[in-house]
Amino acid sequence: MSSIRHIVFDIGKVLVHYDPEIPYLHLIPDPAKRRWFLETVCTGAWNIEQDRGRSWSDAEALLIAEHPAEADNIRAYRRHWHEMVPHAYDDTVVLLETLIDSGHDVTMLTNFAADTFAEARERFSFLNRPRGVTVSGEVGMLKPDRVIYDTHAQTFGLQPEATLFIDDSEANVAGARAAGWQAVHFTGAGGLETALADRGLLPQN
Template sequence: MTIEAVVFDIGNVLIEWQPERYFDRLLGEERRKALFAEVDLHEMNERVDQGQDFHDEVYTLAEQYPQWRDEIRHWHDHWIELASPEIPKTVALLRALRGRGVPVFALSNFGIGTFEVAEEAYPFLKDFDRRFISGHMGVTKPDAEIYARLETESGVAPGRLLFTDDREDNIAAAAARGWQVHLFEGPEGWERSLIAHGLLPERDAA
C-alpha cells in the first residue's frame, strides 16, 4: 500500500532523551539512582506530557521532597540538557522526505512547556507538515485515542501511514490500527525502511 505520510516520534528518534544521563553527570550514578528510586520523576513527566503545567508540576514535586528540592528543579531549569543532543542523521532524513514532497507528521509525548523550549533549541521541529503533540491533545501514546485523532485530523487512512518510534508499546498500538510501522533502533535502519518503501532513493538518503 502506498505511503501518503510519514510519522516521526521525537524523543530518541530526532532528539536524544536520556534524563538519567544528565543526572549521572550532575550527581554521580549512585546518588542519581537514589533520587530516581525515591522520587518518581518519570510519572511527573507523564503528567506534563498530558498537558499539566511544566513549571508547576516540577516545582510542586520538589517541595514534596525537600531533601531533593534543588536536584528535582533541574528537571525544569535545565530541561534542554536532558533532551539533547539532536540526532543529525534522522533530522537529515526528515528534511530529505520534505525535499521530495512527502508529508511528514510528528506524533510525540511532549508537554506544552517542554515543547516550547525544544522548538527554540531545535528549529527543525517547525519543519513538520502537522504536529500531534500530547500536551496539546490531552492524551499520550500508546492510548488508541491519540492515533485515532491523527487519522481523523490528517485524513490519511491508517494503512497509508508509516510511523517510527523507539518504544515497542507505541509501535504495537499503531500497528493494531493498521499503520505501517518501524521500531526505531537507529537512523540507519530507519533510512533502509524509507528506501524500501520507495520514499527515498538511495542517492537521496541522508
C-alpha cells in the same frame, strides 16, 4: 509505487537525543544517590504526566511534599531540561528532510510537555519543517493510547492504512498498528533508511 501516503515521526530518541540523567551527573555526583533519585523521586512515570499536560508547578509540588529534602533537585528537572536534550540525531534529520524535500507528507506525533516542546522547536529548526505535529501535552493524551493516533489521523487527514509511523518505543509502535497504521520500530538511522528504501520512499540515486 509505495502504498504509503503519510509518514509520521516520533521525536525523542528518534530525531533528538533525550537523557534525563545528564544534568544530574553534576547535580548529584554520587552514582547511588543519583540512581535512587531518578528511580524513586523524578521517575519516568512522574515525568510522563507532564507529557499528558500536568503543569510543572503541580508536578513539583507533589514530589516536594513527599521528598522535601530533595526540593532543589526536583525543581532542577525542569530548570535543566535543556541539558537533557543536548543534540539532534543528524543522520535521522537528513532522512526526515529528504522525505519532505522529495514531496512526501510528513507529520510528527510526540509525547512531549507543551512548554518543553516549544523550547525544542526554537532550538531545533527542523522540527518546524513537517506539515504539523500532535503534542501530547497540548491534547491531553499519550501514546500508546489509541485515541491519540486517531486524533492525529483526523487532525491531519491521514488514511491509517496508508500511514507509516516511526518510533523508538515498541509499545508506541504496537499502538500505531492497533490503530490501523503501518509502523517501524526505530533502532537507528541505518535501519530506518533501509525500511524507507524497501518501501520505495527514498529518492533513487
